[in-house]
Each structure stands twice: as C-alpha cells, then as structure tokens.
Amino acid sequence: MFGVLITFITAALATYYYRFRRSRRRLYELAAKLPGPFDLPLIGSIHIGFGRGATEVMEYLLPKLDTVPTPMRAWAGPFLFVIADKPEHLAVVLNSQDCIKRSYVYDFFRTEQGLFNAEPELWRKLRKHLTPSFAIPSVKSFIPSFNQKADLLVKNLECLVGQAPFDMFYKVGEYALGTIAVNSLGLDLDNETSDFKQRYMENAEKMFTIMWSRMYKAWLQPELFYKLTSTYREEMERLRMFRGLTEKVLSMREEAKKQLSTTKVNAERDENNARRPQLFIDKLENISNETGILDEEGVKQNLDTFIFACNDTTSSVVSTTILMLAIHQDIQERLYQEIISVVPGSYIDYEDMSKLDYLEMVIKEAMRLFPVAAAVARTAEKEIQIGEFIIPANAQILVPVIKIHRNKRVWGERANEFDPENFSPEKCAMRHPYAYLSFSGGIRNCIGVKYAYITMKIVLIKLIKSYRFSTDLKLTDLKLHLSILLRIANGYMMRLERRETKESHT
Template structure:
C-alpha cells in the first residue's frame, strides 16, 4: 500500500512540474508552432533525423535536407527549439539585431567560455572594444615583414617534399600560421622554429574540436553530468590540457617582457600600435576590466582562431588550385607579374585580385564554419515570423554558399568568376558569410586576408601543386572548423624560375 502511495505521489509531482514547465513556456510553443518543421517525437524532438548519420555524411545530409525544406525551419532537440534561417534578407536582420548577440547554447561545448569567440555579450562588448585596435589596418601593416619571413620558411620547408608522394599539407601550413601568430599577436618566439611540435599542436586541436562537435548531435550528452561519464569527456580533457600548455608557455614568456604602465609612453614621434597581447595585459593588469583567467582563455582562443582557421583556408585553396591547374596557372601569372621581388609589400596585396577571388571561392565551397548559432534573447520579428525568446537561431553557411537560387544551377562547381565585381554587385551582401556578419563578425578578417595572400603568393610562385582528388570526391566533416575528410593530399613540384 505504501509503495503504491509513493508511486502515485511521485508521478503526480512530476506531472505537476511538467505542466508548470509547459505553462511557463506557453508563448514559446505558440510561436514555434507557426514555423514549419519536421515531426517531433517526445523528449528527443527532431534528433531522430540524424541519429544514424555518421560524421563524414552529416554535412551532405544537412545540406540536402535544407535544400528540400523551406526556410525558416523549426526543429526541437530535447527542450531546445532550433530555427534555421538561410535567406540573406533574413540573415541581415538576425545578425544585426541586439536580440541575437549571444552565441548558441551548444557553443559552451567548445569550452573557453570567456574567450572572445564564445563569451557572453557583456564581456564580448568589453573585449571587442578594447581589442579592435589590435586588428586595425594601422596595426596589421606592421605584421607584413613577419608574414614574409615565416612564409619564406614555409616555402623552404616544402622543399623537402618536392617530387615525392602526395602528402597532407594542412599540418605543414600550420607551421606558418601558428609561428606568425606567436610573433605578431603575442610578441614571443616560443616554439616558432619547432615544426614538429606545431604540427602535433594542430593535430591535437583538430581532434579536440571534433570531439566537442560530436556532442552537438547527441542530445543525451547535453547535461554535463551525463557527458562527464563518457570516454569522450576524458579524451577531451587531455586534449584541452595539451592546448593550454602552449598558452601557458606564451604567458610565462610574456611575464618577463611585460611593460610597466609608465613604459607605455614612447619617445618616438609615432609610437608602435599595441599588439593583441599588450592590450590583453593592459586591461588585465592596469584597468582590471578582466581577470587573469579571462586573459588566459583569450590567449587560448586567439591561438586557435589565428591558426586553425587560416591554415585550413590556405590548405583548401591550394587543394582547389591543384584540382584546377588552369586556375593555378592564372594565379601564378598574376603573382609573377604583380610582385617584383622576394618581399611582398602592403602595396602589392591589392594587385593580387584573382588570387583573392580564388580564396573567396574556396571559402564559399568550404567555409571556415559550416554553421553559426545565436540565442534569441528578446522576441524578434523576421519577415512574417516572430522568433520567441530562448530560440536557438542557426544559420547553415555551407547551405547558403551553395544555394542555387543565389549562385546558379552550377553552385556546386568551383568558379572564381563568382567573385567578379559585376557578379558581387548583383548579390545580397549577406549571401556570402565566410567570416560571419553583422554585429559579431570576425575581429581578425584583415589579419587573415594578409596572412593568406602572402603565404599563397609565395608558395604558388615557387611550386606547382597537383592532386588526384576531385571536387566531387571531397567529403566534409563538421567541427568548430569545417574539415576535409579526404585530407589535403597534394604533390609538390618546383617551378622553373624565369
């Protein structure tokens, strides 16, 4: 008798709290019901759609599904409401709205919650305002000599792989991007010449982001207590520790170099702009706007953001040119014609217009991020739909960049002419979002463009790249950075210098 009474009371209590929970979210459910979407099962919602899809098929699955369904698209994953938008006019509203500045709930899976990439709006506004000058045109033009030196080292490093079997160039390129970041953004030469360490660092980071991303489409791992019981969590902790070790080395090296407040005043007529680490130090140790933990998390963040993203774009652009020798030849001709000596200057970069088109097209087909997410913190009107508070708003950039209504019937083909000025003028500015857009766009766009153009120009001038891979064979793996499952496998041949 007592057992039956206990079961009745427990069931009644749970049912009461469930009804209370539903009533508290009544507005959310009413507005969500007006947005089209697939059938939702109790508890798991729409998660069943991708539950049997492996990592290498997930991108194709999502893109094809979104191609056949309307936008916006509603999907429930457990108690979370996801709404997908891919119309440029809608994206402009969302990405410029103060209601959608917070990053998605799932961003917390990538840790470093106080880093600029993932932090809450209040901290983000402080960091963005203070760190913006470190990525201004005035500041990054001082990085050109370092980019040249490190790119020359990369060219020399590639010499060891000339006329050999195809190799994966991505970890090799990381020796350039990470070394340049350590020198330009952090002002230290820690590990700069240790290519083996840098390649291992890049490989570790890639595996770490894959582990973290895998959690997104396993909603039963969303609660931290459940995830911490899994082997994935234990592997993740080890990989995070390896990533953090380099950040600690950077901060230790900076300890002895740190400028005292009175030394910030330079006797020079035109003082050198403060680099990233100097501004982080200033707002940590002088103004106390952030603490040392937040500073360290931002070192983690910028080590990743300046390396993983840029190295992937450089390697992918080389792969595209290897697939399309005529495009590669045209880039080579432009580089040899536009750059008169071994040093690429700031004035040379605007003349590399076709190279820029090739990079942009590579970013269109293989964007750095396949999808970005925001939390709607206040009701937002987007065309005919009202997005309720608490909605996870997602923008599938990979699908947007291949949308036939925007890019034409051959949107899956590689065509740098997509970025001819006259074609760009006809497209909505939010039809192409390689670095995000709106209020919370990428702080390091100028830095990335300079880094990529200098490295690619030097590599193409010296080497010819070839591959057996074809664009239709490429399989993509969603992660914090979109990855090529086939790897960036290429052969290298030395060009005959004229």
C-alpha cells in the same frame, strides 16, 4: 507503499511538465507555425546524431540543403532551434541588438571570458578594447613577419618536390602558428626544436571536434550526464594538454623576454620603418590590469581563442585554396600569371595585395564552397520578426553558412562547383551582401578579418610563385568533417613541382 511512491513521483513530474509547458506557451505557439521536417515525437530532431560521426552528419545533411524549407524549426530536448538562411532574414538577425548573445551550445567550448563566447556586456567591452589591435595600421606592421614565415614554409616544402602526395594542412599550420606566436607573444617558435607545433595542432583539432559533437548529440548536452561518459574524460584530458601547451608558450615567452629585449622579427620591422605593434598578450594584460574586466583565466582564454582561431582559419583556408587550384589547373595558371605580373620581387607589401583582384576572387570562392565555420548560432533575447514569421524569445537561431553558400537560388545551378567568377564585381553587385558569410556578418562579425586576409594572401602568393600543385582528388570526391571549423575529411593531399622563374623565391 511502493505504489504510492510511484504515483506521487509521477504526479509531481506531470505537474512540473505542465507548468513548464505553460510558462513557455508563447514559444510553443510561435514554434508550431514554423515547418519542422526533421521533428519526431518527443525526441525532436536529435535522431540526426544517432550513430553518426562528424563526417557522417555532413553526408546526411548536405544532400538535403536544397530541399528543406526555411526558416524551419528543430528541437534539441527543450531547446528550440530556428534555422534561417535567407539573406534578407539574416540581415535582420545578425544586425539585431537582441541577437548578439551566442547560443548556449558555445558554452561547450569552455571559453566564457573569451571574445568568441563572451556574454554581450563583456563582449562589447572586449571588442572596444581589442578592435585597434586588428585595424589596418596594426595589421600592416605584421607584414614583415608574414613574409619571413611564408619564406620559411616555401623553403621547408623543398624536400617534398616530386615526392608522394602529402597533407598540406599541417604544413600551412606550422606557418600560421609561427606567425601567431610572433605577433601575439613576440615568441619565435621556429627556435623550438621539439614537435610542439604539430602536437598543438593535432590536439586542438581533436579536442574541438569532441566539443562540437555535443551540439548535434543532444543527449550529451546535460553536463550531469556528459560527465559520466568516456567522451568527457577524453575532452578533459585534451583540454589539459591544450592548456598545458599554452602555459608552455607563456613560459617560453617569459624566458625569451629575459634573454632578449627584441626578437629578430621586431628588428626587421624596425629596419622596414614599420611601427612595432603591441603584442596581443600585452594588450590582454593591459585590459586586465587597467579595466579589471578580465582575470588571469580570462587572459588565457582569450589568448587560447586567438591562437586557435587564427591558426585554424589560416590553415584551413590556405590549404583548401591550394587544393582547389590543384584540382583546377587552368585557374591555378591564371592566378600564377596575375601574381608574377603584379609581384615580381620576393617581398610582398600591402600595396601589392590590393592589386591582386583574381587572388581575392579565388580565396573567397574557396571559402564559399568550404566556409571556415559551417554554421553560427545566436540566442534571440526578444522576439524577432523575419518575413511572415516571428522567432520567439529564447529560441536558438542557427545560421547554416554552408547551406547559404551553396544555395542554387542565389549561386545558380553550378553552386557546388568551384568558380572564382562568382566574385567578379558584376556578380557581387547583383547579390545580397548576406548571401556570403565566411566571416559571419553584422554586429558580431569576426574581429580578425583583415589579419586573416593579409596573412593568407602573403603565404598564397609565395607558394604559387614557387610551386605548381597537383592532386589525385576531384571536387566530387571530397567529404566534409564537422568540427568547430569545417574540415575536408579526405585531407588536403597534393604533390609539388618546382616552378622555374627568373628570380629565386627565398
């Protein structure tokens, strides 16, 4: 009897597998035409994640960037990934209406109503309603708060002058989270005496690293099996902490609204004759009340996404840029000279930033070598032709941003070195626009690019005017840590020396 049961189960599974393969015949036919150097029988490419953590995966993949063919295929169980990195191919993919949908792996971040991960229909509606919040007139009205919080960071770093090396990431994170709280919630976290900001950043980083690990550990992707693991239990605990901190921020905002009609920062905006912007949380609530496309959970998910994305992007890029300047003292000095010649005073306005050409080159070069996101992924809802290949419908298209940014065929033999001249006007004019994708590109590019650049420039200007940075690290020492956003595993360790200038930067 037992033998008959086994035979029946085996036959049923074989029949299901045959029908499954047959229903996807076109996908397999097109996939077979793509090279797949990481494929192994049955398990495909998932062996890359065996026994490797987030740092080890990057150490395994980085040396292979210039040797693997593209486009290429990689299987994660039944899911076909097509890796594409040629700029002319990416221009097609990222501008296709059939490639707006995010890959299924973004579901692991559990923000299905957030702009970051929303399905195309919801994404289009959210993008339409939220775009004015990130337009130049709106972002310019945040400049007083950026100046105020950057001055506070400069002041808080005073105690570290001449001391042992420290990690710049969390110091910049306090600035970033402070500005986001003011501009999105109208809440001044600098009045919060607890270690709230530190706990928020540390927990968010660990939580999103866990979520990201499911992308390259395919055996953790099925939710049924994942729920049996200790990793899932840790994720749920960190998710509760993350959401608990968001709830605390919201409750602090409601309390602040009862006590004060305006914040100090808003008063400063009025003094500078700048239009008071609508807070991001107000915009989300208006969208929810007036359109019904977001429920209460959707509002919180979008708020979570905005706070984390802005905080992590600013913290990562500013810290990386400072670290590159600490390693390359000649570049730091050239940038310092540009800054003091253009911005002699302590307050930085929008017009000042437009004159700092070398600053922009330095920031972009830091994001080239260390992009905020190491990769982005989309779902092909229909077949897409790129060059001689056809990407099948339902394939996951992986855009390896870090590989694109370090491609020696595009950036030359010194592609792994730090050289801001890569972004001189002459070199930019000669390069395909999709060879540089720090904020993604095409239809679903980052909505907060203008916000990010302005907040990053203001804090960098003030830091570089006030301090000289140095480090014991060398560029060749740096190891990368794979998370939702790319990290330097060594940390952003540096020393401070106060600059002697004619005016006090406060």
